[in-house]
Structure formats: C-alpha cells, structure tokens
Amino acid sequence: MIQRYVLDLHEVDETQAAVVGGKGAHLGGLGRIEGIHVPTGFCVTTDAFRRAMDKVPVLDDRIEQLSHLKPDDREGVRALSEEIRRAIEGTAVPDDLAAAITGALARLGEQAACAVRSSATAEDLPTASFAGQHDTFLDVVGPTAIIEHVKRCWASLFTERAVTYRRRNGVDHRTVRMAVVVQQMVFPHAAGILFTADPVTGNREVATVEAGFGLGEALVSGLVNPDVFTVRHGEVVAKALAAEQRAVDALPAEREALVDAQRRKQQPSLTDAQAVQLVQIGRRSEAYFGRPQDIEWCLADGTFQIVQSRPITTLFPVPETGDRENHVYVSVGHGQMMTDPMRPLGLSMWQLTAMVPMHAAGGRLFVDVTRRLSSPASRAGLLDAMGKGDPLVRDALETVLDRDGFVPSLPDADPGGPPSGGTSEPIEADPAVVTQLIERSQTSVAALEHDIRTKTGPALFDFLLEAFEEHRRVLGDPLSLQVITAGMDATGWLNDKLREWLGERNAADTLTLSAPGNVTSEMGLALLDVADVIRPHSEVVAFLQGVEGEDFLDELVGLPGGTEARDAIDSYLDRYGMRCVGEIDITRPRWCERPSTLLPVILDHVRNFAAGAAERHFEQGRQKAREKEQDVLSRLRALPDGDRKADEAKRMIDRVRTFIGYREYPKYGIVSRYFVYKNALLEEAERLVRAGVLAEKEDVYHLTFQEFHDVVRSARVDDRLIQRRKDEFRSYHALTPPRVLTSDGEALNGAYRRDDVPAGALTGLPVSAGTVEGRARVVLDMAEADLEAGDILVTAFTDPSWSPLFVGIAGLVTEVGGLMTHGAVIAREYGLPAVVGVEQATWLIRDGQRIRVHGTDGYVEFLP
Numbered sequence: 001m002i003q004r005y006v007l008d009l010h011e012v013d014e015t016q017a018a019v020v021g022g023k024g025a026h027l028g029g030l031g032r033i034e035g036i037h038v039p040t041g042f043c044v045t046t047d048a049f050r051r052a053m054d055k056v057p058v059l060d061d062r063i064e065q066l067s068h069l070k071p072d073d074r075e076g077v078r079a080l081s082e083e084i085r086r087a088i089e090g091t092a093v094p095d096d097l098a099a100a101i102t103g104a105l106a107r108l109g110e111q112a113a114c115a116v117r118s119s120a121t122a123e124d125l126p127t128a129s130f131a132g133q134h135d136t137f138l139d140v141v142g143p144t145a146i147i148e149h150v151k152r153c154w155a156s157l158f159t160e161r162a163v164t165y166r167r168r169n170g171v172d173h174r175t176v177r178m179a180v181v182v183q184q185m186v187f188p189h190a191a192g193i194l195f196t197a198d199p200v201t202g203n204r205e206v207a208t209v210e211a212g213f214g215l216g217e218a219l220v221s222g223l224v225n226p227d228v229f230t231v232r233h234g235e236v237v238a239k240a241l242a243a244e245q246r247a248v249d250a251l252p253a254e255r256e257a258l259v260d261a262q263r264r265k266q267q268p269s270l271t272d273a274q275a276v277q278l279v280q281i282g283r284r285s286e287a288y289f290g291r292p293q294d295i296e297w298c299l300a301d302g303t304f305q306i307v308q309s310r311p312i313t314t315l316f317p318v319p320e321t322g323d324r325e326n327h328v329y330v331s332v333g334h335g336q337m338m339t340d341p342m343r344p345l346g347l348s349m350w351q352l353t354a355m356v357p358m359h360a361a362g363g364r365l366f367v368d369v370t371r372r373l374s375s376p377a378s379r380a381g382l383l384d385a386m387g388k389g390d391p392l393v394r395d396a397l398e399t400v401l402d403r404d405g406f407v408p409s410l411p412d413a414d415p416g417g418p419p420s421g422g423t424s425e426p427i428e429a430d431p432a433v434v435t436q437l438i439e440r441s442q443t444s445v446a447a448l449e450h451d452i453r454t455k456t457g458p459a460l461f462d463f464l465l466e467a468f469e470e471h472r473r474v475l476g477d478p479l480s481l482q483v484i485t486a487g488m489d490a491t492g493w494l495n496d497k498l499r500e501w502l503g504e505r506n507a508a509d510t511l512t513l514s515a516p517g518n519v520t521s522e523m524g525l526a527l528l529d530v531a532d533v534i535r536p537h538s539e540v541v542a543f544l545q546g547v548e549g550e551d552f553l554d555e556l557v558g559l560p561g562g563t564e565a566r567d568a569i570d571s572y573l574d575r576y577g578m579r580c581v582g583e584i585d586i587t588r589p590r591w592c593e594r595p596s597t598l599l600p601v602i603l604d605h606v607r608n609f610a611a612g613a614a615e616r617h618f619e620q621g622r623q624k625a626r627e628k629e630q631d632v633l634s635r636l637r638a639l640p641d642g643d644r645k646a647d648e649a650k651r652m653i654d655r656v657r658t659f660i661g662y663r664e665y666p667k668y669g670i671v672s673r674y675f676v677y678k679n680a681l682l683e684e685a686e687r688l689v690r691a692g693v694l695a696e697k698e699d700v701y702h703l704t705f706q707e708f709h710d711v712v713r714s715a716r717v718d719d720r721l722i723q724r725r726k727d728e729f730r731s732y733h734a735l736t737p738p739r740v741l742t743s744d745g746e747a748l749n750g751a752y753r754r755d756d757v758p759a760g761a762l763t764g765l766p767v768s769a770g771t772v773e774g775r776a777r778v779v780l781d782m783a784e785a786d787l788e789a790g791d792i793l794v795t796a797f798t799d800p801s802w803s804p805l806f807v808g809i810a811g812l813v814t815e816v817g818g819l820m821t822h823g824a825v826i827a828r829e830y831g832l833p834a835v836v837g838v839e840q841a842t843w844l845i846r847d848g849q850r851i852r853v854h855g856t857d858g859y860v861e862f863l864p
Contacts, residue, residue, distance in 0.1 A: 005048040005100040008107075009041050009183075014289065019045050021119030021179035026289070026309050033288050036281055037305050041114075041183030042104040044150055046121060048097050049178050052154065055091050059084065066163065078160050085155040093147055101150065102143045105182065113139050113185040115307070116149040118156050121177045133162040134178070138215065139185055146182060153180045186305050188298035190269040191215055192226055195312060196282040197292035197745060202315050202738075204292060204745035207231045207279040211269040212242070215298075227268045229275040236272040270299070278304055285309045292745075316735050318745045319359035319366055326406050327743035328373055329366035330386070330393060332358060334739050337797040337814075337821050338582045339364070341732035344725055346585035348704035349677065353471045353670075363732035366741060373401065374410040388492075390818035391765060392750030392837055396740035399748055406742070427486045429651075429658040434517055437480050437662065441669040444474050448673060452680050460684055461709040464677060471673055480666060487659035488820060490652045497652075501645060502635055505856055506769035509828045510628040511653055514621030518661035519668045520822060521829040523576050524803035527598065528614035531605035533568040537561030541606055544599055553595065569595065569602075578675035581782050581801045586678050587701040591801075597783045601804045608789045608808050617807060621831060629653055663825060667800060684712060693717055702726055749839070757859045762838050762845070765817065766858030767824035770833035772811040773863060778847040779805075792853055794845050798823035806830050811853040813860055815841045827855075835860055 012020050012028025020028065020043040031038040053059055062084050069076045093101075108114065118134030135156035137149045156162065157178040166176065192211035197204045210226035225242040270278070278297060281304055285293050292315055296308040319329060332350075333339040341363025342350070350365060351358045358365045372378040379401075387394035401407055427433070448467055455463045474480075491508045498507040514521075534540055539559045544552070553569060556562035577592030591597055605613075632653075636646040685697035693715050694700065700708050702725035703717075711717045738747035752763045774792045779785045785805055787793070792811040795802070800822045806812070812827050817836025827834035833855030841860070845851060850863040 003045075003047040003051070005045055005051070005097050006104045007043045007045055008104070009038065009043065009181075012043060018121055018177075019043075019047070019179070020181075021046065021121050021177070022310070023117060023119035023308060024179050024181045025119075027181060027183075027307075029288065030285060030306050030309055033284050036284060037303055039115075039183040039186050039305050039307060040108060041181060042107075043119065044101060044180040044182065046177035046179050048100070049154055049180075051097055052091065052093055052151075053088070055094065056087050058087055062087070066158075077163055081158045081160045081163050084158040088155040088158070089151050091151070093151065098143075098147055101147055101182075105143055105146055108182075108184050110143065111141055113141050114146060115181075115183045115185055116140050116146060116153060117181040117183070118153040119179040119181050120157055120162075121175075121179070133159065133165045135159070150180045150182075154178050183307070186298050186300050186307070188215065188300045188305075189213070191296075191298035192269070194278055194282045194295040194297055195292070196279070196286045196295070197312060197315055198230075199294075199312065199314065202745045202747040203742075204315075204318070205232055206237075207282060209270065209275045209278055211275070213269050227270065229270065229272070231276055231279045234276055234280075236275055239268070239272070239275075241268050274299070281306070313731070313734075315745060316738060316741065316747050317361040318741065318743060319361040319368075321359070321743065325743070326370065326408070327368050328370045328397070328400055328407060329359060329361075329741045329743075330369050330397070331737050331739050331741070332365035332367060333737055334390060334393065334816050335818065335821065336584050337799040337816060337823060338584050339737050339797060339816055340582050340585075341729060341735070342582075342585040343587045343701040343729055344704045345681075345701045345708065346587045348706065349586045349674070350584055352465075352468050352705060353475075355472060355475055361741070362735050362737060363729060364737045369397070370407060371410075373397065373407045376409075388819055389821070390739070390837060391752065393739045393818075395750035395753065396738075396748035399750070400740065400742060427482055427655075427659075429654040431516070431658055433479065433483060434659065434662045437477070437483060438517075438665060440477070441474060441665065441672075444470060445669065445672045445676065448676050452676060455680065456684065456687070458709065458713050460680055461705075461712065464680070464705075467673075467677070471670075474669065475666060480662075483659050483662050484666070487656055487661075487663055490656035491660065493652050494649065494656060497645075497649065498632060501639060502632065504632070506766070507628070507632060508656060509769040510831070511625055511632075512656055512660050512828055513625040513628075513831050514618045515625075515657050515661040515829065518664050518826075518829055520664040520800045520803050521661075521806075521826055523579070523800070524805075524807050524826070524830075525614040525618060526572055526576070527601060527804040528605050528609060528617070528807060530568045530572050531602050531609065532611045532613075534561075534565045534602065535606045535611065537565060540565045541603070544603060547596055547599055550594055550596055569598075572598075578671050579801045581799065583671050583674070583799060583801055586674050586681075587698075590675060590678075598804070600783060600785050601808075604785070604787050604808055608787075613807070617830075621829070624831065625657070660825075663820070664800065664822065667822070681708070684708075688712070688715075688717075691715065695719075702729065756857070758861060760862065762841065762860040764813070764835035764838035764841075764858050764860065765819065766834075766855055767817065767819055767836050768812070768827035768832055768834035769856040770811075770831070771852065771854050771856065772833045773850065773852045774810045776813070776845045776847065776849045776851045777809075778842050778845060780842065792851060794841055794847075794851075796842055798826075800826075806832060811855065812836075813838055813841050813845065813851075813853060815839060 007020060009028050009031055012024055013032060014025045014029030017025040024043040027038055030036050062080055066080045115138050117136045120134055135153055140146055140149050157176060190211050190213050192209065195208045198206040198208055209229040209231065212224045212226045227242055228240045229236050230238040282293060282295050285295060292312045293309045294312045295306060298305050298307060321327060347360045347365060356367055358367055369382060372382045383394050383397060386397060452463060494508040494511060495506055498504040537560060540556065540561050543559055553566050556566040573592045573595060578590050580588050580590045582588045633646045633650060636642050636649055639645060682697055685694060685700045688694040689697050694717060699722050702722045703711065738749055740748040754763060757763045774790045776794045777787055777791045778794045780795060782802055782805065787805065787808050789808060790810045792813060793805060793809045794813045797814055797816040803826045806826055807830065809832065812823065812832050812834035814823055814836045815838055817823050824834060824836060833853045835853055835855055835858055838860060852861040852863055
C-alpha cells in the first residue's frame with residue numbers, strides 16, 4: 001500500500017479517522033456540507049507519524065511501560081510521559097516527510113500564518129471527545145516552524161493529561177496514532193463555541209453560543225468572559241453579555257496579543273441574527289454527523305468559518321421512539337437501586353420480563369409516563385406514588401408539568417398496563433397467605449429448572465419466551481400485589497396515625513424490626529452464621545485473607561476446619577449464590593460465580609462479631625418491636641376513644657409484621673429465575689465458542705436476546721457490532737442517568753425544596769429513624785469494603801446484595817433511593833438510621849470523615 005504523508009482537507013471525510021485523526025476527519029466531513037466553510041489546509045497523516053516514530057528507538061519500550069503502570073501511579077505517568085515527549089521532540093523528521101509537509105505548505109503560501117493542530121485517532125469520538133487533551137498552536141509561520149510544531153503535536157499524544165484521559169476511557173496507548181492538521185489562520189472579528197444542545201440540561205432543542213472578540217483561544221483558555229446566547233426554535237430566547245470585554249487578536253505576521261476592547265465594550269460580539277445563523281450552521285453539522293455537536297467557530301469578513309466540530313459526549317442519550325411527539329421518561333434504575341449501565345443482553349432480558357414497556361438509553365432503562373401524566377386522574381396517582389417512593393422524581397415530574405404544552409392534556413382514561421398496586425380490599429394478617437405465595441414461587445422456579453434442561457439451540461429461545469410469560473404471571477399475581485400493598489399501607493397508616501395521636505415520628509420503623517420472612521435481611525444475618533463457623537480456625541482465616549482467585553473453596557479442604565468452612569460457604573451460596581451487586585443485569589457475575597466477593601464481608605464479621613451474633617441481632621430487634629408495640633398501645637388506650645384507637649393500631653401492627661417481610665421476596669424470585677436463564681444461555685454461548693462462531697462466551701452479553709437468538713440460528717456473528725457495543729458500554733460508565741428524562745433530552749433530578757436543614761448539611765430523604773455519629777466509609781465496590789463496628793456506610797446505591805454489610809454498620813447514606821427501595825427496607829429492619837437520595841454523597845463526604853446521620857429528619861451533618 002502506498003503511504004501518503006500529507007492529504008489536503010478536501011480529500012478527507014469523516015470515515016478516515018484512522019488516517020487523519022478525529023479532528024481531521026471531522027473537518028474533512030464539514031467541508032462537504034453545503035453552507036459550511038472550513039479554513040483551507042492539509043493533514044499530516046498517521047503514516048507520517050508512524051514513519052517519524054520509527055526513528056525514536058526507545059518509544060515502543062516506554063509506551064509498553066506506560067501501559068503497565070498502576071492506575072494511581074501519577075508520578076510514574078508523569079515521568080514516563082515527559083521522557084516520551086522529549087524523545088519525540090528531539091527526533092529529526094525524515095527528509096522525504098519534511099519535503100511533503102513543505103510542499104503542502106507552499107500551496108497555502110510558504111509564509112502564511114497557520115494553525116497547527118493535533119488530531120489523534122482516539123479523538124472526537126462519539127464516546128470520548130479528548131477535548132483539550134492534545135496541543136494546538138496558532139500563528140505559526142514558515143516551514144521550519146511548521147515542522148517543529150508538527151513534532152510538538154506528535155509529542156502531545158503523551159501529555160500527562162492525555163495519558164490519564166485514555167486510561168480513564170479504556171483506550172490503549174499502544175493503539176493510538178497522531179495526525180496533525182495545518183490550516184491557514186483566520187483573523188476573526190469574533191470567535192467562540194457553539195453547543196447544538198444545552199450542555200447543562202441536555203435539552204436538544206436549545207443551542208448555546210459563547211462568543212468573544214478576537215481569537216476563540218482566549219475564550220477556551222478562560223482569558224476572557226464570553227457573551228452567551230441561548231437559541232431555541234430559531235430565536236434568541238436569552239442572552240448574557242460580558243460586562244467588560246477583552247480579546248486576543250491574531251495579527252498577520254505577528255504574535256497574538258491580549259488587548260483591552262474598549263471600543264467594543266458597549267456592543268455584543270454577535271448580533272442576534274448572527275447567533276441564529278450560527279445555530280443553523282450547527283444544526284447542519286449535527287444532522288450530518290448524527291448527534292449534537294460541540295463546535296469551534298470564528299467570524300471573519302462577515303462569514304462564519306468552522307474550525308472544529310466534535311460530538312458532545314456528556315449528554316445522556318434519549319430513547320428512540322420513531323415519532324416527533326413529546327415524551328417524559330422515569331428512570332428504572334433509581335427505583336431498582338442500580339444506576340450502573342447494563343449490557344445489551346441485560347437490558348433486553350429485563351425489558352422482556354418487565355410488567356410495563358421499557359426503553360433503553362445510555363445503558364439504562366426508562367418507563368414512558370407521558371400518557372399517565374396527560375390524564376388528570378392517573379397523573380395524581382402517579383405523582384403520589386412517585387412522591388412516596390422518591391420525592392426527587394415527583395419534583396422533577398412537576399417541573400416538566402409546569403411547562404405549558406410539553407405534556408398534552410387528555411381526558412381521563414385507563415392509561416393501560418397493569419395496576420399500580422394490589423386490590424384495595426383489606427386482607428387479614430394471616431401468615432399462611434405469605435407461605436402460600438412463597439411456595440407458589442418456589443414451585444414455579446423448580447418447574448423452570450426442570451423443563452429448561454433439555455432445551456438447546458433455537459428451541460431454547462422459544463422456550464424462554466414462554467418462560468417469560470410465566471415470569472410476568474408470577475410478578476403480577478394479584479394476591480402477591482395485595483400482600484405487598486397491605487404491608488406498605490399499614491406502614492403508612494401507623495406512621496400517620498401515631499404521629500397524629502401520640503406525636504410519634506416514624507413509629508413503624510421500630511414496629512417492623514425483625515419482622516418475619518424477610519429473605520433479604522435473613523441473607524445478611526446468615527453470613528454472620530458463616531463467620532461463626534470460620535472464626536475458630538485461625539489457619540482458615542489466614543488463608544482466606546490471602547485469596548486472590550475463585551478456586552479457593554476446594555483448597556480449603558486441606559486446612560484444619562477447612563471442610564466445615566467450605567460447607568458453610570457452599571450452603572450459603574446454595575440459597576443466595578444467585579445474587580450479586582446490580583443483580584437486575586443478568587450479565588453481572590453472581591456470588592456463586594465469583595464467591596471471593598463475599599470474603600471481605602465474612603472476614604469483617606469474623607473480626608467484629610462474637611459467636612451467635614445473628615440470633616442475638618434478630619432477637620434484639622424483635623424485643624424492641626414488642627416493647628414498642630406495648631408502649632404504643634398502652635398510651636393509645638389512655639387517650640379519649642383510646643380503646644378504638646388501640647384496636648385499630650393493633651390490627652395494623654399485626655398486618656405490617658405479617659406482610660412487610662414479603663416485600664423482599666418477589667425480587668428474590670426474579671433473581672432466582674434469572675440465574676436459571678443465565679446458566680442456559682451461557683451453555684448455548686459455550687457451544688458457539690466451540691463451533692468457532694464466538695471468540696468468548698461473554699461476547700453474547702453485548703447482544704440483545706433477539707440478536708443472540710439470530711446468531712444461534714445462523715451460526716454467524718457480527719464481530720464489529722460486538723466491539724462497538726463493548727466500546728459503548730465502556731463509555732456509558734461516564735454518564736450519570738437522570739431521574740427524569742424528556743424526549744428533548746432534558747435531564748432532571750429534582751430538588752427537595754426544604755428550609756429546615758442546617759447550613760452546610762447534606763439534604764436527603766429520611767427512610768429509617770434515629771440519629772447516629774460515626775466514621776464515614778465511602779464504599780463503591782462491595783468487594784472492597786473494610787468496615788469496623790460503628791462505621792457509617794456511604795455509597796451510591798444498595799440493592800439487596802449489600803444487606804450482608806448492614807449487620808455491621810451503624811448508619812447508611814446513599815445517593816439513590818426511596819422510602820420503599822431495598823436499602824431503606826433493610827435499614828429499617830436492622831434499626832439503622834438512614835438517609836438516601838443524597839446527591840453526590842460519595843463525592844462530598846470523604847472516606848474516614850466523621851458525620852452525623854439524621855435518619856428521622858433526612859440530612860447529614862459534617863463533624864469536626
């Protein structure tokens with residue numbers, strides 16, 4: 001293949017990023033759009049980069065060293081990066097390459113002032129923009145200076161910031177190449193940045209123009225304050241003009257100069273008409289590249305010139321609907337306490353087994369609530385349900401409703417879908433009802449395990465589609481919904497009435513301690529029993545402290561007490577091994593697949609508790625609940641009409657203690673079924689690996705259920721699709737899903753709107769009463785937890801798999817959660833003061849910092 005060291009921009013398009021880098025490819029694509037002007041220039045290609053780098057003998061070795069540094073070795077990154085840059089800048093450019101650059105420069109004018117700009121192959125990607133990570137040089141004149149600055153651009157591939165950015169985005173240093181764009185300088189009247197979507201709210205209908213006099217470099221680097229124009233539907237709807245303008249002017253044949261712009265002080269850098277015209281140009285770029293753009297522009301001689309257009313990578317994607325109607329979406333992950341991204345197989349499996357239609361975006365799931373918001377009757381019920389669960393969701397929805405015309409107003413009608421709760425008929429507190437429901441679920445799972453064993457190939461997928469129908473039938477069992485609703489309603493009744501009659505706040509938190517039949521709290525206590533078996537055997541404890549792989553269970557047998565320890569862990573996994581963090585995603589490794597995840601918790605329990613802690617913990621909770629019941633009833637009887645009030649309260653206490661524990665069982669049943677599905681699907685994936693269709697079985701995680709089915713039928717897979725999905729999944733980790741999302745792309749998270757929180761405290765939702773002080777332990781990965789008795793757990797979210805940690809902590813703070821989400825339910829079950837929905841708690845609270853958690857009032861204070 002003939003190598004070309006230089007390409008004119010007009011020869012390039014957006015498909016050639018491997019040759020001219022992301023910036024060069026986008027500029028070439030822009031030049032093909034009617035009505036868009038791009039400054040004349042050329043690209044020094046990645047072939048030129050490779051040719052020049054062949055002359056740097058230490059380069060490959062140093063890049064290899066860089067790739068193997070630990071993520072937190074900042075000094076190592078700094079030193080190696082600096083060494084690589086020095087080596088590149090000190091290398092002579094081969095004569096034929098220098099001649100190619102000089103020849104291209106002659107076409108611009110040998111003494112023309114030029115911008116010399118880095119253009120890496122991993123730049124301006126849909127998943128990672130690399131904005132500001134590599135170097136740009138302005139007003140460079142003459143062949144010698146141009147070639148010298150081309151080398152500096154090559155070297156900027158290894159600035160410390162670029163290396164760190166690649167590591168954070170999972171980009172291998174060894175795969176990246178650097179091209180360089182050389183363009184004729186533009187001497188602008190004004191320049192700046194255009195975002196074709198609002199970079200703060202995400203609204204795709206709103207564009208933001210930032211403009212300043214002179215070079216845009218001054219604005220980007222923060223030397224000047226911009227004029228800001230907000231444009232919507234072809235009209236400037238808001239603008240903020242800088243109080244005092246300064247500018248960096250590029251003067252022909254001279255260096256750029258920072259000047260006071262007194263002559264410009266009284267006028268904006270753009271007229272409204274120019275701002276609207278610029279947004280129209282941006283919309284053309286957005287349409288061409290297929291996503292919102294971050295555009296650098298300049299205005300010279302009355303013409304806009306575009307000098308860069310890259311995707312805005314921080315926007316949360318909008319679900320695709322295929323229509324132009326307005327939609328309002330509520331996050332599923334916030335309700336399920338799992339806001340991490342899911343892989344395509346996990347997303348599609350949850351969609352296929354859910355009770356309502358769900359839409360995927362950014363690796364997360366959302367429910368379209370537009371129809372329910374449109375009807376006054378269903379709107380009230382939806383807002384009430386959301387408000388009880390997570391007030392921030394309700395507030396965000398009300399913010400959307402306050403905007404005239406976004407949500408259409410429709411007459412009351414059945415919004416479709418399943419009922420939001422069970423029947424309103426009262427149900428007596430009969431434990432046999434719960435037993436019956438659990439037996440139904442167990443029978444259904446057992447039948448699934450039996451029937452799926454003989455299914456392979458396309459027949460397996462046909463069987464699973466039928467199994468999903470049974471899955472939804474179990475979830476929608478009217479009696480199950482009635483029991484769950486009865487427990488929740490009784491909780492609300494007790495809190496409301498006992499506050500009204502006795503001034504008691506959150507009395508149900510104590511009355512539900514150690515409620516029977518809560519499979520999630522039982523799971524947490526059961527790990528204390530496992531620790532009891534291990535604790536007496538010091539060699540087993542020492543061995544478990546050094547475990548690194550997943551084969552440790554069989555190795556235990558050779559140690560004194562090892563067989564008992566293995567049997568205890570195996571017994572625990574037999575009942576709970578299908579669980580894991582983020583368990584709604586079928587692709588997540590389960591505890592039985594990765595048992596080492598549990599070892600930090602087991603070892604904490606060995607260190608922090610004495611034998612019999614599980615039984616003592618449960619009995620203490622039950623005794624507190626019993627004493628609270630007696631206290632409440634005796635005080636009620638002393639009131640006017642006290643016997644009636646006490647009888648009603650007793651009925652509700654019996655109801656809540658009978659039914660509230662069952663609230664956790666349906667999720668256990670779902671996850672049990674999911675594990676059966678997963679095992680069958682992975683066996684099918686292994687067959688595809690043996691047949692040479694797949695490289696590895698986990699590749700199917702990046703296919704939807706239907707795509708997986710198609711691969712099984714055809715024995716063919718699109719490897720490029722799988723790689724693209726892997727890249728997308730990696731990029732989704734950088735996105736924070738909003739509680740509410742509109743079809744315009746606006747991301748809303750709501751606000752508490754409270755004035756009763758002390759200054760400096762963090763506001764949240766009170767979900768479990770009490771106040772506790774202690775050391776904050778910020779834990780983002782359960783497998784890395786290192787907790788002491790009295791610690792307060794601070795984390796992003798807690799699904800049921802986190803409950804084993806709850807038995808050893810004194811309080812809980814989470815970023816996500818609601819009154820009836822799993823973390824809140826188990827915190828009340830264990831009597832832990834808890835505040836959830838604390839925005840950015842894991843960032844604002846430092847690990848080891850002393851804090852006070854106000855679980856009754858819903859805020860967190862920092863202590864000296």
